[in-house]
Amino acid sequence: MTAQDMKQLKISVAGVRGIVGRGLDAETAVSFAQAFATYLEGGTIAICHDTRPSANMLRASVLAGLLSSGTRVVDLGIVPSPTLRLALPNLHANGGIIIAAGHNPTDWNALKFLRGDGMYLSARQGQELLEIFSHGEFRKAQWDEIHPLEYSDRAIEEHLNRILQLFPAEPIRKRRFKVAVDCCNGPCSLLTPRLLEALDCEVVALNNNPARPFPRLPNPTPDNMSQLEALVRASGADVGFAHDAEGERLGIVTNEGIALHQEMTLAIAVYIALETGWCTQPIVINISTSRMIESLAAKHGVRVIRTPTGQAHVSEQALLRKADIAGEGSGQVILPRLHPGPDGIAAIAFFLHYLAGSQETISNIVEQIPVFYMRKENIPLASNRAYRTLQRLRELAQMQKGDFAVDLTDGVKLESPDGWVHVRASMTESMLRIIVESPDPGRAKELQRWIRDQVLE
Amino acid sequence: MKPIRTLKVGVSGIRGVVGDSLKPLLLCRFARAFATYSGGSTILIGRDTRTSGEMVKNAVLAGLLSSGCRVIDVDICPVPTIQNAVRHTHCKGGIAITASHNPVQWNALKFIKSDGSFLNPHEAEELLNLYHQQDFRTAVSSELQPPETYSGAIDDHLRKILERMQPAREPQLRVAIDCCNGAGSLMTARLLELLGCETLPLYCVPDGRFPRPPEPVPANLSKLCQMVEESGADVGFAQDADADRLAVVSEKGQAIGEEYTLALCARAVLSREKGPVVVNLSTSRMIDDIAAAYGCPVYRTRIGEVNVTETMCELGAILGGEGNGGVIYPKVNLARDSFVAITLLVELLRSSEKTLSQLVEEIPSYVMIKRSYEIHPHLIPALIAHLSDQYKEEDLDLRDGIKIIRPRSWVHVRGSNTEPIVRLVVEGPDSATVSMLRDEFEGLIRHFL
Numbered sequence: 067m068t069a070q071d072m073k074q075l076k077i078s079v080a081g082v083r084g085i086v087g088r089g090l091d092a093e094t095a096v097s098f099a100q101a102f103a104t105y106l107e108g109g110t111i112a113i114c115h116d117t118r119p120s121a122n123m124l125r126a127s128v129l130a131g132l133l134s135s136g137t138r139v140v141d142l143g144i145v146p147s148p149t150l151r152l153a154l155p156n157l158h159a160n161g162g163i164i165i166a167a168g169h170n171p172t173d174w175n176a177l178k179f180l181r182g183d184g185m186y187l188s189a190r191q192g193q194e195l196l197e198i199f200s201h202g203e204f205r206k207a208q209w210d211e212i213h214p215l216e217y218s219d220r221a222i223e224e225h226l227n228r229i230l231q232l233f234p235a236e237p238i239r240k241r242r243f244k245v246a247v248d249c250c251n252g253p254c255s256l257l258t259p260r261l262l263e264a265l266d267c268e269v270v271a272l273n274n275n276p277a278r279p280f281p282r283l284p285n286p287t288p289d290n291m292s293q294l295e296a297l298v299r300a301s302g303a304d305v306g307f308a309h310d311a312e313g314e315r316l317g318i319v320t321n322e323g324i325a326l327h328q329e330m331t332l333a334i335a336v337y338i339a340l341e342t343g344w345c346t347q348p349i350v351i352n353i354s355t356s357r358m359i360e361s362l363a364a365k366h367g368v369r370v371i372r373t374p375t376g377q378a379h380v381s382e383q384a385l386l387r388k389a390d391i392a393g394e395g396s397g398q399v400i401l402p403r404l405h406p407g408p409d410g411i412a413a414i415a416f417f418l419h420y421l422a423g424s425q426e427t428i429s430n431i432v433e434q435i436p437v438f439y440m441r442k443e444n445i446p447l448a449s450n451r452a453y454r455t456l457q458r459l460r461e462l463a464q465m466q467k468g469d470f471a472v473d474l475t476d477g478v479k480l481e482s483p484d485g486w487v488h489v490r491a492s493m494t495e496s497m498l499r500i501i502v503e504s505p506d507p508g509r510a511k512e513l514q515r516w517i518r519d520q521v522l523e
Numbered sequence: 524m525k526p527i528r529t530l531k532v533g534v535s536g537i538r539g540v541v542g543d544s545l546k547p548l549l550l551c552r553f554a555r556a557f558a559t560y561s562g563g564s565t566i567l568i569g570r571d572t573r574t575s576g577e578m579v580k581n582a583v584l585a586g587l588l589s590s591g592c593r594v595i596d597v598d599i600c601p602v603p604t605i606q607n608a609v610r611h612t613h614c615k616g617g618i619a620i621t622a623s624h625n626p627v628q629w630n631a632l633k634f635i636k637s638d639g640s641f642l643n644p645h646e647a648e649e650l651l652n653l654y655h656q657q658d659f660r661t662a663v664s665s666e667l668q669p670p671e672t673y674s675g676a677i678d679d680h681l682r683k684i685l686e687r688m689q690p691a692r693e694p695q696l697r698v699a700i701d702c703c704n705g706a707g708s709l710m711t712a713r714l715l716e717l718l719g720c721e722t723l724p725l726y727c728v729p730d731g732r733f734p735r736p737p738e739p740v741p742a743n744l745s746k747l748c749q750m751v752e753e754s755g756a757d758v759g760f761a762q763d764a765d766a767d768r769l770a771v772v773s774e775k776g777q778a779i780g781e782e783y784t785l786a787l788c789a790r791a792v793l794s795r796e797k798g799p800v801v802v803n804l805s806t807s808r809m810i811d812d813i814a815a816a817y818g819c820p821v822y823r824t825r826i827g828e829v830n831v832t833e834t835m836c837e838l839g840a841i842l843g844g845e846g847n848g849g850v851i852y853p854k855v856n857l858a859r860d861s862f863v864a865i866t867l868l869v870e871l872l873r874s875s876e877k878t879l880s881q882l883v884e885e886i887p888s889y890v891m892i893k894r895s896y897e898i899h900p901h902l903i904p905a906l907i908a909h910l911s912d913q914y915k916e917e918d919l920d921l922r923d924g925i926k927i928i929r930p931r932s933w934v935h936v937r938g939s940n941t942e943p944i945v946r947l948v949v950e951g952p953d954s955a956t957v958s959m960l961r962d963e964f965e966g967l968i969r970h971f972l
Contacts, residue, residue: 087663092555092589096547096582119667123588126670130547130582173664208542209628210732212574 074174077199078493079192080376083167083176086120090175092127099131100204102163102179105195108135108205109160112218114142114150116166116253116312117276120175124165128177129215132163136207140216144276145225146253146313148409151184152228153221158182166253166312169285169396170495184405185385186378222257229412230264232404233419239266241422246270246303246319247414248286248294251278252311258411265418270301284310286317286397288325299323305417305428309410315397316410318417320428329356332393333435334428335413338420340366345390350383352376353476354488354501355395361436374476376493381406395440439510440503444492445521452491452498455521459489462520485509487517532651535641535827535940538622538631541575545630547582554586554618556654557634561616563591563660567635569598569605569676570620571706571765572731575630579620583632584670587618591662597676599729601706601766603860606639607683608676610857613637621706621765624738624847625941627731639857641829677710680862685717687855690866691873692719698869699723699756699772701747703737704730705764707861714862718869723754737763739770739848741778752776758872758879762861767828768848769861771868773879781848782807786886788850788864789842791871793817798841801834803827804926805935805948806846812887825923827940832857846891890957894965895944898972903938903945906971910936913967934960936968945971 075089076082082098084090103111111132115121125141132139140157142150147164154162162180170176179187179195187195198204245267249255255274262269272294273281283290286308298306298319306319318326318334326334332351336359339345348369351359355372363370371387373379377394384392384402392400398408401416421427447455459478466472470480477490485504492499500517504510530544531537537553539545558566566587570576576599587594597608602619609617617635625631634642634650642650653659684690698720702708708729715722725747726734735743739761751759751772759772770781786809789800793814800814801822814821822838824830828849835843835853843851849859856863875882898906903924910925920926924937924946932951939946947964951957 085664086667087589087661091661092551092585093548096551096585100547119664119669122669123585123667126581126588127551127585130551130578130585133578133581134541134547175664206542206546209574211542212578214574215577 074496076493076495077196079187079189079196080378080493081176081178083170083174085173086123086175092123095124095127095177096131097202098177098199099128099163100135101195101199102161103132103135103137104198104205106137106160108137110138110140110158111161111163112140112142112150112154112157112159113163113165114145114147117144117251118167118172118175118311119279121165124175124177128163128165133212133215134207135205136211136213138213138216140218142218142221144253144256145221146257146411147178148313148405148407148411149221149225149257151180151407152225152405153218154180154182154184156224157218164312168312168314169310171283172280184407185381188378188382192378222260225257225411226261226264228404229261229415232401232412233415235265238418238422242266242268243305243418243421244268244270244301244303245418246272246294246297246301246306247274248272248291248306248308249274250280250282250284250309250311251275252280252284252309252313254309254313254411257313258307258309258414261411261415265415267418270297270303272297280311286310286315287328288317291317291319291325294319295323295325304421307414310397313410314408316399316413317397318428320432322429326432327440328397329358329395329440330432330435331397331413332395332399333358333362334431335393335399335416336362336391337431337435338416339391340368342420347390348387350380350387350389350392352380352394353473353479355393356438356440356503357486358435358438375490377408436505438503438505439507440501441510441514443500443514443518445498445500446496447498448496449491452496455498456489456491459520485513487513489517489521531941531943535647536631536633538625538629538941540628541630542628545575545579547578550579550582550632551586552657552659553632553654554583555590555659556650557616557618558587558590558592559653559660560650561592563662564615565593565595567595567597567605567609567612567614567617568620569596569600569608569617571602572599572704572708572729573622573627573630573764574731576620576731579630579632583618583620588667588670589662590660591666591668593668594670596670596672597674598672599706599709600676601710601862602633603767603856603858603862604676604680604710606635606858607680607856608673609635609637610639611679612673619765623765623767624763626736627733640832643829643833677713681710681714681717684714684855684862684866688863688866690718690870694873696720696758696869696872697723697754697756699725699747699751699754699759700727701725701744701759701761702727702766703733703735703762703764704728705733705737705762705766707762707766710766710862711760711762711865714865718866720869723750723756725750733764739763739768739781741780744770744772744778747772748776748778758868760865766861767859769850769864770848771879773883775880779879779883782809782846782891783883783886784848784864785844785846785850786810786813787871787882788844788852788867789813790882790886791867792842792852793819796841799838801831801838801840801843803831803845804920804923806844807889807891807950808933809886809889823920826937828859889950889952890954891948891950892957892961894947894961895939896947896968896972897943898938898945900938900943902971906945906968907936909971910967932956932960934964936964
């Protein structure tokens with residue numbers, strides 16, 4: 067069986083994700099929605115979706131499941147997922163379902179389950195949801211307990227206003243920045259250009275039509291930002307931003323027209339947060355985020371807390387530690403003062419707010435950040451083989467204890483002063499992810515070769 | 524094992540009680556089976572006003588889309604309007620989400636072919652097989668199509684009625700209507716306005732909270748009768764929840780019984796056109812008397828709208844229907860259509876210059892009793908076998924249960940297609956004969972309950 071034929075469906079505490087028609091189908095979505103409604107015992111659930119071709123099908127599935135369980139459903143339609151998180155408390159919702167697959171290619175989709183406070187279900191809550199799903203006994207509403215579907219179209223406006231409350235527009239307006247933005251024809255098309263206009267920026271928008279298909283792979287990595295690079299160069303923009311397809315991950319193109327490594331998004335945000343005194347509390351990041359964050363934090367005497375990968379862990383710790391900033395190396399910036407989830411749109415305002423108050427450019431900031439070399443590799447592997455391999459690596463780690471500090475909280479991470487390697491099973495796809503980082507490019511390569519050999523043995 | 528009394532998966536589609544057996548997964552899978560059966564082409568969907576309609580519609584939509592169908596959604600519409608729309612918009616098929624005359628807690632899927640008629644028993648059997656095999660057509664992302672909405676279905680239907688029937692707009696009539704807060708609420712008053720009638724509306728809020736049981740039998744129409752009497756209306760019309768069936772209240776405020784709807788419509792049609800008439804086995808003999816008066820033959824079929832429409836097509840019938848208030852006039856629609864029936868009856872009142880009571884009096888009258896008894900479906904064949912043995916010397920029709928045909932009366936016993944019940948219909952010249960026959964057969968049936 068080739069990877070092409072392999073059914074792509076991942077059911078985990080983070081929700082359900084897969085390739086539509088090859089693993090993720092209407093029936094799975096109906097049952098998961100029923101399970102979630104059963105878990106929340108009815109109540110109010112708000113939903114939103116991104117602009118993928120499968121959005122309508124999965125929305126209908128989710129509606130069928132939720133309505134049949136007697137849930138009051140508020141449909142926000144196409145909005146970025148942070149917009150839904152922010153709206154949940156206003157709607158007095160008990161939970162939310164995001165129908166979106168962020169950085170995954172267009173043929174993927176996912177259902178992600180939120181609590182009433184906008185946080186992902188915790189690992190334990192996710193486990194409970196999975197138990198209900200597996201059990202297959204769901205809440206059923208009688209004919210007079212079924213609520214009519216409700217709609218809300220104010221969420222984008224509210225999100226915009228909350229961002230502007232946090233980052234006053236006036237100083238940014240004075241600078242009349244020229245900002246290029248690539249929304250991947252996703253839901254951010256409906257918000258980011260509006261935000262930039264409210265900030266009196268000259269907006270050079272690319273791919274901001276939600277009715278059109280994705281023009282590129284949604285993950286905002288340098289490979290997928292060449293169009294934006296060209297646009298920044300041609301227009302002489304002060305900065306370029308690339309969204310994923312739901313408004314969580316953000317990629318940056320410098321004023322020189324260079325797309326930055328994904329890890330730089332959070333590093334720049336942390337740099338700004340530390341320089342401006344925005345951040346005094348511990349910074350929360352996941353286990354595979356670059357050591358750039360520790361280097362920056364050390365200068366200001368701020369602690370860094372690492373969590374297992376998965377947004378739920380990062381958000382939960384951020385809240386617990388009263389973090390001022392948190393995030394993941396994949397381009398996710400969390401500003402807990404707004405809400406506890408990654409928000410690519412708010413991050414743009416955060417960056418522009420800093421640029422307005424300083425005389426720095428994005429390139430200047432990048433120069434201030436210590437250089438690390440990170441190498442990532444994905445090894446496609448069926449789940450059963452992936453977990454067997456991890457078992458073996460754990461045994462290996464015990465033997466390497468002399469040379470490395472060992473962290474087994476999420477897969478296997480081996481750390482030493484001159485670099486680290488991290489191997490874990492993807493929560494969302496059938497593969498093992500390898501990440502290696504070192505201040506020395508030669509050492510990074512060496513570590514990558516070594517760990518790949520160990521994995522493939 | 525306790526029998527499941529609230530779910531009917533059968534040749535007339537799938538029907539069940541919301542909050543009990545009619546689960547979204549089942550609906551989604553049935554829609555996928557139909558999508559697979561239709562080869563993933565364009566399917567039109569619509570629903571009545573039931574509170575579960577939105578849930579059911581989304582389950583169906585999910586199933587159809589996931590199997591790669593192009594879906595046109597007309598949302599709340601009368602069933603005859605949905606059937607007309609399938610043909611009008613050249614769809615490969617349709618799904619009507621309605622439990623018709625069933626109580627408010629029920630809902631159902633009815634499967635429609637490209638000509639607007641329902642799947643026949645053989646086709647429904649194939650669909651069922653597909654459903655049970657669960658090997659459905661599956662579309663990948665690039666094959667998924669966004670659902671479309673179409674809001675012109677009611678306009679199209681009204682326009683077609685006016686074009687094909689050319690009704691007069693005079694003289695003035697006062698008409699009371701009871702739409703049971705069903706799908707007719709969106710259309711019946713509009714039709715009457717186009718027919719130049721003054722409309723007195725009752726229960727025309729399309730919120731699916733039925734103020735009376737949806738079946739338009741006399742026992743459920745007391746409010747309408749009262750309204751007709753107090754307002755001095757010329758006639759009252761009552762629909763079921765999806766407006767395929769029609770019942771009539773006379774100017775005296777009397778519910779004349781749903782059997783008269785087809786009889787009166789037959790008079791309206793056959794006085795102008797000649798041709799075969801097709802009705803089901805349980806329909807009153809009034810139709811035979813009227814057709815005979817106009818020299819037209821009557822053919823009888825098994826119960827079920829599709830059985831009537833298929834025979835109508837074979838024979839080139841000009842009119843068809845059922846005694847339950849279903850009138851099929853193929854010049855407009857190959858479906859039971861209460862709007863066509865209203866138009867015919869308004870025409871009859873105007874052209875005859877008689878009152879409704881007078882028109883009723885001119886039709887030879889019979890006494891009919893309809894009863895139903897809860898029974899486990901698997902006991903029905905034994906019951907029918909027993910009866911056909913008991914009455915083997917008589918003139919029997921065994922196409923659908925058993926019908927015992929006598930010169931001045933008849934008795935029909937059959938299992939329902941839609942509910943776990945056995946139905947008994949008796950018709951005769953007077954109450955004494957009919958009561959006696961009812962007692963005789965009720966006794967026989969009770970042995971099997």
